[in-house]
Amino acid sequence: xxxxxxxxxxxxxxxxIPPPVPxxxxxxxxxxxxxxxxxxxxxxxxxxxxDPTVICRTCGSRDLRWECSAGxxxxxxxxxxxxxQQPAFVVPYAPAIIDMDEGYQIxxxxxxxxxxDLAVGMRVAVEFHxxxxxxxxxxxxxx
Amino acid sequence: MRRTRRAxxxxxxxxxxxxxxxxxxxxxxxxxxLEGETSLTITIDAALGALDDxxxxxxxxNGVTGSLSSDLxxxxxxxxxxxxxxxxxxxxxxxxxxxxxxxxxxxVLIAAGLAGVYTERASTAPWTRPNNExxxxxxxxxxxxxxLVARRHMHLYGTTAEQMATVAxxxxxxxHVNPAAIYAGRGPFSVNDILASxxxxxxxxxxxxxxxxxxxxxxxxxxxxxxxxxxxxxxxxLGGSSxxxxxxYRHAPAWDLRGRDPDxxxxxxxxxxxxxxxxxxxxxxxxxxxxxxFYDPFSFEIIRQxxxxxxxxxxxxxxxxxxxxxxxxxxxPVTTDGGLMSxxxxxxxxxxxxxxxxxxxxxxxxxxxxxxxxxxxxMCTGGGSxxxxxxxxxxxxxxx
Numbered sequence: 029x030x031x032x033x034x035x036x037x038x039x040x041x042x043x044x045i046p047p048p049v050p051x052x053x054x055x056x057x058x059x060x061x062x063x064x065x066x067x068x069x070x071x072x073x074x075x076x077x078x079d080p081t082v083i084c085r086t087c088g089s090r091d092l093r094w095e096c097s098a099g100x101x102x103x104x105x106x107x108x109x110x111x112x113q114q115p116a117f118v119v120p121y122a123p124a125i126i127d128m129d130e131g132y133q134i135x136x137x138x139x140x141x142x143x144x145d146l147a148v149g150m151r152v153a154v155e156f157h158x159x160x161x162x163x164x165x166x167x168x169x170x171x
Numbered sequence: 172m173r174r175t176r177r178a179x180x181x182x183x184x185x186x187x188x189x190x191x192x193x194x195x196x197x198x199x200x201x202x203x204x205l206e207g208e209t210s211l212t213i214t215i216d217a218a219l220g221a222l223d224d225x226x227x228x229x230x231x232x233n234g235v236t237g238s239l240s241s242d243l244x245x246x247x248x249x250x251x252x253x254x255x256x257x258x259x260x261x262x263x264x265x266x267x268x269x270x271x272x273x274x275x276x277x278x279v280l281i282a283a284g285l286a287g288v289y290t291e292r293a294s295t296a297p298w299t300r301p302n303n304e305x306x307x308x309x310x311x312x313x314x315x316x317x318x319l320v321a322r323r324h325m326h327l328y329g330t331t332a333e334q335m336a337t338v339a340x341x342x343x344x345x346x347h348v349n350p351a352a353i354y355a356g357r358g359p360f361s362v363n364d365i366l367a368s369x370x371x372x373x374x375x376x377x378x379x380x381x382x383x384x385x386x387x388x389x390x391x392x393x394x395x396x397x398x399x400x401x402x403x404x405x406x407x408x409l410g411g412s413s414x415x416x417x418x419x420y421r422h423a424p425a426w427d428l429r430g431r432d433p434d435x436x437x438x439x440x441x442x443x444x445x446x447x448x449x450x451x452x453x454x455x456x457x458x459x460x461x462x463x464x465f466y467d468p469f470s471f472e473i474i475r476q477x478x479x480x481x482x483x484x485x486x487x488x489x490x491x492x493x494x495x496x497x498x499x500x501x502x503x504p505v506t507t508d509g510g511l512m513s514x515x516x517x518x519x520x521x522x523x524x525x526x527x528x529x530x531x532x533x534x535x536x537x538x539x540x541x542x543x544x545x546x547x548x549x550m551c552t553g554g555g556s557x558x559x560x561x562x563x564x565x566x567x568x569x570x571x
Binding site for chain 2: 032041045046047048049050051054079085086087088104105106107108109110111112113114115117121123124125133134135136137143148159163165
């Protein structure tokens with residue numbers, strides 16, 4: 029049985045987890061991850077938006093364009109999950125909200141460190157790992 | 172009791188719910204699994220139980236809402252009847268009160284129930300993890316959503332594991348002594364007991380999380396002058412409202428998530444706007460509240476709600492819960508039946524009504540355990556910041 033005592037290196041989930049089910053407006057995002065790009069939207073007034081939308085949530089602009097993030101950000105909040113959502117997930121895993129340098133937030137898991145090293149303010153960089161259905165998920169690793 | 176009406180917020184002239192009473196409440200048997208029951212059978216039991224508690228007959232009902240309300244209209248032969256699939260819990264209570272206040276209905280039944288749905292126990296309950304392409308692939312479910320909110324508060328204000336565990340121990344001990352609670356007799360719990368339970372989603376240990384269970388419950392609201400023979404002391408709706416920022420569990424639950432107003436109330440204090448509205452309608456302040464039947468999906472949520480509703484300052488919630496304030500005999504006893512952690516989380520929606528039912532029982536003075544002596548104002552809530560919504564309801568014994 030897995031317990032929280034001791035050291036636990038965080039690793040990406042196996043490719044066998046249920047893949048994302050894309051929506052009408054997210055296709056450019058998932059195309060990007062397949063190419064190793066972390067894409068987000070920016071409106072005509074300069075507001076960065078994620079997740080994909082049809083109207084800027086900050087100003088209401090309908091003029092949104094896809095841009096490519098440099099993939100760098102800072103951990104805003106984090107958790108470590110020890111009871112998996114579904115058996116396909118391997119624990120522990122560490123979903124986090126990342127403040128991206130471009131000015132938007134994204135939810136993704138942290139990998140490449142021990143659970144004891146997680147901290148708000150930690151600098152992280154994106155990396156990509158494939159799952160079923162031809163999808164590629166972004167994860168973040170401390171830098 | 173305390174009657175310190177705020178001078179700059181006069182009561183609404185001619186209170187809209189002056190003629191509305193909560194006439195009946197009922198919880199069915201609650202259990203981890205209700206063998207032989209379906210959502211329909213348990214919802215019918217709940218509905219009939221609440222009508223019996225009110226001293227009313229199915230033929231008195233001319234409005235129905237809640238889960239399976241369409242089925243109830245048919246199976247109980249309520250029709251033709253006003254029926255709505257309102258958002259459950261407190262919004263349904265407020266909608267029912269408005270139906271009565273505007274003369275559309277005289278007796279409105281709100282019922283909820285669930286059984287036989289959560290069967291695949293290797294996964295978390297299905298309602299904790301709606302599919303979403305940007306959340307689900309990271310293994311998110313309710314505990315992780317609320318943990319992300321709690322962690323940010325810990326970072327901002329130094330809120331501690333002991334403070335959160337104190338909330339869990341208080342509520343679970345309320346359930347421990349309540350014979351109707353699913354986890355009756357499972358305690359008592361010390362703070363150390365809470366912290367020694369296994370971690371679910373850091374910082375939440377198992378005993379800081381709501382249970383999953385099955386059960387039904389129902390509430391009957393009525394126009395006071397149309398139902399002269401109520402069985403119980405009437406309880407009045409003094410005020411209430413709802414705050415929502417978006418769909419639950421589909422977007423990152425950031426503390427600082429806001430609507431378009433950059434100075435607006437953040438998700439971390441979702442419920443504040445609703446609480447201010449509710450207190451304004453009631454002509455009351457937090458100091459007037461005698462019992463806090465707060466929604467307790469996770470321990471931190473109680474700390475957050477005391478701050479959101481301005482019982483204490485921002486960042487002070489951790490200290491606020493530490494000196495006996497929220498326990499038996501304290502100034503603001505919280506979630507007195509054991510709540511979602513120990514009484515029941517009766518499926519997907521019952522628990523959203525069960526805080527209201529307990530508030531009514533407190534104001535009637537009929538709680539078998541943890542009755543707050545002389546309680547005149549109860550504050551009941553639903554939801555929380557991890558789910559991007561928070562509903563509030565103020566109940567009282569005085570006709571508004």
